Amino acid sequence: MAAASLQETFGQKLLRRASAAWYATRLYALTLPRQAPLELPVLPDEAWPGSVANADRLFQGRFVFAGVEVVSPRAAPWGMTAAELKLDAISHAAWAAELHGFRWLRDFVTQGGDMARRMARALVGSWLEKHAMQIQGLPWRADVAGRRLAHWVNAAHFLLDGADDKFAHDFLLAIARHTAHLNHAAKRAQPGLPRFAALLGLVYGTEALGQPQQAVMQALCGALETQILADGGHVSRNPSQLYRLLREIVALWRFLLALDPGRAALLQVFLDRMAPMLRFFRHGDGGLALFHGGQEEVPAQIDQLLDLSDAKGKPLNSATLSGYERALARRGLLLIDTGAMPPMLPDAPPPHRGLLSFEFSHGKDRLIVNCGASRRVSGGWSDALSGSAAHSTITLGQAEPAAAARISATRNEQDGAIWFDLEHDGWWRSHNRLHRRRLFLAAGGEDLRGEETITESPPSANGGMPVEAVLRLHLHPGVHASLIGSGDTVILKSASGQGWRWRGAGGVVRLEDSVYFGHTDNGGADAPRRTQQIVMTGSAGETPLVFKWALSKIG
Template structure:
């Protein structure tokens, strides 16, 4: 790796020298590309006025003024990749064409050293060249010869830069944007850049390295999968322009990623919020998928990628059943076994998302920012510690019968610190109107934990009292939603074995921060909740509270108020009715043969698969100690 970095640095240094021996430059690109994606005409209108709209921000963009000093890194990337050209093309006026040409002329009049270093990141440079040549027929349609010559001269300079960056840093999804840039130079200036064989070789290597057999990217981020799929679609288009068959690995990857991406979408068309993803634009997702493949099939088995998808009568349950990725962004998410649930186009249970700043991304990677159990205010895995991630084990089984789904899952993330095993069982009925769960902590001593159910901002929570059993009133939460596509929805949330509160939360799924709420089920070790289905004893274990936020992080410091201690609703009493217990899991999933195997402690089918996981946990579990169990149910009433 050290030698590769040295060679890469030498190539980049040589690329800065004056171009010699490249032959005569053509007057125009050999192939005219066509950008596939739709822009925003409203944003294009603002661009003609010198304003770039990005994530509810207005960044100045006009000749001589490329952003502000305090413009974020993401904002600079948006400026320098020139993807905003499609917004001006979507507007389609002469003013938009002239404004785009003026900006490009201003860029060409500046030496590369005058730009911010972000402009020459490999992925930004690759996207800029692709966007230049993808919109050449728009901004250069009526340009004079002097502009065209200046453009081809600058294209050669930037093309030498991007060619010098091969091979890319292996395992990084941004490598595919670099491939696009090199590929587009090979197509449009073939006499100067003959790199097709190298591109094919490196492309095959990265596809094998980054795309798992079930189509999930190694970073396990649905939004990254979308970006990679978009890049691969554009690369395939370039092969078709020169009448060359794309590599088989590319065709296979397009099919696999498309299937996995469809499985990670909710009914509203947006992506599930796992491992740093946001919802993204459903129309853009549809367009990328339609260009990738004509097969409208969703992946059903994503064991390697670590996801489980359950679908029943327009209800979608997606669960993260994998350990954190070992590669990619330093803001990793400790959300193992977290869930998201939607009914039709209405999202109900969600995760908080990724955040729009570095501080928020770090904070929202914690377990508490996911719809899952959090033990003793600590994350389920120390993601900064690669050894902890490697030792992290997850078991997940998915049973389907007559349209209903049963998930049995567990992980050992808290075993080294607390001597505890976390198990989660989820049941989704075939009607899609009943979602039930059982949360279980097996440890030598009682521990405190919280189970969080983050709600979509469109959901409203109210408290009510209902008699499920005559003479036994029970306090529940009523979840209300008025969706313009689905109409009015009413859901009842029941629970057993814990105390419940409604607390503040936040939601970054749509790209900006939105206030929301969360239902929190709390079990406290020093004040256990006793019921017919759980008898917990006061624990002598009193660990120090683990801080989930670095004191140096100032931005987003209200995380503590959002995810800990601050309640905006009174506590709801515990339900101890047997009715919830009896309805929690559907017994028809368990065959008589399985009951006999569990009673004897022997299961020949799964014994080898689970042997290592059970062996590791056996020393920490006591047969005399009752597990801490919380049960809950979400029932649709309308």
């Protein structure tokens, strides 16, 4: 499996650190170009729109990245430490990587105008003064330098238009030095996304300088092979990560098409695999499902990406390598997480533990969802949202399911109806329990039923200690819920005004508050929306505990 290639060996880590020490020396700096090119022979246009709102925040000195806002109205906070910002090391590193990665340049490009151009040049110029000649620390980490070079090259038309001779000289020299440096450093970058980012910047740099290298393109494709599974999913199992990576590949592919269709063709296989998988995760409203750190993203931008990718493949029903099932019955869509936890990576958010969680939508109405993910990579919300309680699934006691849980999934179809028999043993070590889940979607797409069974495995002679089981079905913020009757029925009103009835048996039913982190229009900071969740509780003891529930459209 591709994920195995993401683990850095001790020898690779040692070599990377030794290389970083060498890069920081004055002698190494002298090996990099000292003469700026007169021009860049070829340049791409910025492929993707930025955020005018974020450009306005940057004008105000508000630097909002990775869920953290830093206010610095007098100067860019290039060197602010974790202690100064009162952040833990992981959150600070994520914020600083985005700051020094310069993806936000596209926000100024989208805003346009002379003021935005001058502000963008001022920020690039201040970075050059502080960091251009000192190749050390996080600003020059291979992945950060690669992202920065890619975004500089994509924004070069915008930055150089009307620039004075000094800025043009310093900027062009920096592109040449970045490219030469990445020619050494990219192959030493951490495996996975960091190496891809470093190689992506190197490809843009060599192409812009008119020095394309087939070996670099092949290395980039090799890095992608460690990221993209055969069914098109990303090893992180995060739909948003798949979306972001596809954006990078499509932008580069379109740039290369104009230069050398042969080099562009190397990327075609990834477009053909990834675009159908991105369609797999789309709900009827056009946004993405919330699994493993994903957010809804912007439907219009997803449409644009899929159009530009020119990949027409249809989504699979069973993406077994990625660990997902998709059931579409007329307007009803059921998406189920049937895979294992993704690998834990350094300086990354904790993996999500929503084993066998699902989302359900009807038309443009999202009904049952997961809670989503914090933009901040550690602490607080990030830890809470990675737990099983933030997903539409069962929790058992206070324990989280084991990372090495075994999961089985069987799909059945007949006369348009689709149902699944699912099981995981994530609580076998902590509670000697199995969770079996059956989900049934009727052919009309308006009747979803579930059966949750918690059973001992193997049964103990005297019966195991009882443990509380909690079924949580998180509702989208657009849904209003009311508990009625004898307390086992919930009436839902969707965002479009459609009525639904949920009924449960086998446990105590109640409505509780929940949160939703699925939206992306909050400027990069965490902005949870209040919502509700249907909760059913019971005690799993000597005999199996069975919850049964059904969700059906009214009328």
